Amino acid sequence: TNRAFTVAIDGPAAAGKGTVARALAAHFGFTHLDTGLLYRATGLRTLDGTDPVEAAKTLKAKDLEQDDLLRTPDVAQAASRVAALPEVRAALVDFQRAFARRSGGAVLDGRDIGTVICPDADVKLYVTASDEIRAQRRHNELVNKGHEVTLDEVAADLRSRDARDSARATAPLKPAADAVELDTSRMSIDEAVAAAIAETERRIAAKG
Numbered sequence: 001t002n003r004a005f006t007v008a009i010d011g012p013a014a015a016g017k018g019t020v021a022r023a024l025a026a027h028f029g030f031t032h033l034d035t036g037l038l039y040r041a042t043g044l045r046t047l048d049g050t051d052p053v054e055a056a057k058t059l060k061a062k063d064l065e066q067d068d069l070l071r072t073p074d075v076a077q078a079a080s081r082v083a084a085l086p087e088v089r090a091a092l093v094d095f096q097r098a099f100a101r102r103s104g105g106a107v108l109d110g111r112d113i114g115t116v117i118c119p120d121a122d123v124k125l126y127v128t129a130s131d132e133i134r135a136q137r138r139h140n141e142l143v144n145k146g147h148e149v150t151l152d153e154v155a156a157d158l159r160s161r162d163a164r165d166s167a168r169a170t171a172p173l174k175p176a177a178d179a180v181e182l183d184t185s186r187m188s189i190d191e192a193v194a195a196a197i198a199e200t201e202r203r204i205a206a207k208g
């Protein structure tokens with residue numbers, strides 16, 4: 001078949017999904033979609049009172065370009081709240097599936113890529129790290145970008161989002177049955193990326 005090659009990367013907040021996804025895409029020449037941005041941009045639009053379903057249905061490319069604003073813990077919380085609404089998720093499915101089918105290969109990272117968006121993905125990775133390490137990494141990242149936020153605030157954001165994302169009825173955070181787990185707690189970025197590349201190489205070879 002000439003079906004496009006798809007890599008699905010899921011996992012809890014700040015596990016290193018995006019870092020691995022970007023590096024994989026660069027290595028193999030695939031395109032990358034950070035699906036969290038869709039929920040973050042939708043969440044941001046609801047902060048001024050816009051209806052979440054309306055916000056998701058009318059999302060524009062330029063809504064995804066406000067990277068620094070979209071990365072704040074307040075917007076992350078808004079994202080997690082709108083992401084629990086089935087109609088919001090439904091409004092974002094077609095865009096993600098169309099992206100996944102792009103010829104030349106695609107990497108998508110999020111929460112439900114291997115379970116709901118791309119259940120037939122060629123590679124499924126479930127990236128994790130301990131709660132403490134994820135909080136430290138995200139805190140470092142935000143402080144380096146100039147955000148004034150404490151480690152406790154970051155840890156609380158990750159904890160509450162992981163709990164909400166795992167407990168929701170529609171497309172909850174969980175590993176696909178056939179996902180390969182990648183615990184990056186004791187891995188450098190280079191080590192995590194090398195493991196993801198090796199798994200992808202295996203799947204490319206198996207596909208022939």
Ligand code: CDP
Nearest residue numbers: 013014035036039079080083110111112161
């Ligand atoms: O980067 P981080 O892991 O902190 O968050 P993100 O991937 O940008 O996702 C932000 C929020 O969007 C998550 O907490 C989820 O509630 C939601 N999300 C989702 O429900 N499904 C996805 N495929 C991606 C994100």
Ligand code: CDP
Nearest residue numbers: 014015016017018019137141184187188189
């Ligand atoms: O996309 P997700 O929210 O899962 O995580 P990320 O934004 O890729 O990674 C969160 C932070 O951890 C980033 O600042 C990465 O540079 C860092 N990181 C790390 O220090 N070691 C790893 N093995 C992976 C990521």
